[in-house]
């Protein structure tokens with residue numbers, strides 16, 4: 236009894252997240268993060284809008300992602316840097332402004348922002364636009380108190396990283412920021428086995444929703460590599476809750492396989508990946524830092540035009556899954572809050588053993 240009270244007290248303490256005052260929260264997100272009006276929230280990234288997909292397809296996808304989160308009972312919090320402010324939750328004109336940066340890729344003034352770029356982009360003030368990567372979005376989601384985030388694919392260890400040292404900042408972030416990232420695995424342009432090795436080194440919890448127990452390979456559902464299996468949304472939510480309770484400062488990867496009807500296209504994309512990577516080496520793109528990933532994605536879209544649609548299908552599917560798990564997590568949090576309230580009425584015993 237006393238022990239369970241101590242656990243409850245700790246549980247309530249772990250629930251009290253106050254958004255960092257510098258963040259500009261949308262009214263819907265602010266309300267959802269208020270303990271009195273708590274609602275499930277799903278963070279969404281913005282590099283996919285500014286650098287991942289062409290205009291106006293990027294705007295359609297961004298809107299569909301937000302709508303999918305809403306349709307499954309959660310509040311969308313698209314994260315971006317605009318006019319020197321970190322925004323958590325965007326309105327329609329803001330979403331459109333991000334999307335329009337990609338109209339002409341050669342004149343794109345938006346900055347692809349991972350953790351290292353955040354302060355620099357904010358210092359540019361009025362007129363500046365930063366599309367946050369998985370790393371950048373995780374930093375700001377955590378500062379806001381949003382533990383669940385949906386995206387398409389995480390960055391990872393690039394092929395040839397033994398000489399280029401190109402390992403995405405997303406992996407480091409996952410090792411040090413307690414946010415659960417719902418994705419379809421690392422993009423197949425990457426080295427998936429080595430990406431899993433680095434995630435293990437950094438202490439990141441990696442789970443699949445694939446009933447085969449396989450880690451998905453972004454455009455296809457199977458990579459041939461096994462990781463632990465999350466059978467239900469409730470199990471995933473319980474893992475996120477446990478991580479927060481223990482105060483572990485590391486994140487999760489929840490890998491959600493692309494719907495099976497896309498596997499055939501995925502096999503074809505896979506064959507073109509080799510070609511795109513080869514070309515990137517021939518043209519020296521592989522040594523161009525943060526340009527590498529957008530270049531490879533664009534080249535792949537040229538080689539297999541359907542890859543854009545695969546990308547949309549999987550990221551929407553991830554937003555749905557993240558929203559469902561966010562609803563479960565919210566339910567657990569409400570239960571804890573209620574149980575603590577019941578104790579509080581009778582007075583929580585002071586002895587903690």
Ligand code: PSU
Pocket residue numbers: 280282283286287288367368369370387388389390391402403404405422524525526527528529532546
């Ligand atoms: N997945 C996509 N399109 C993208 C990205 C992922 O389908 O544009 C972005 C994500 O924002 C991810 C970033 O965090 O690419 C990784 O870039 P890098 O490899 O430079 O770390």
Ligand code: MN
Pocket residue numbers: 401402403404524525527
């Ligand atoms: Mn890189």
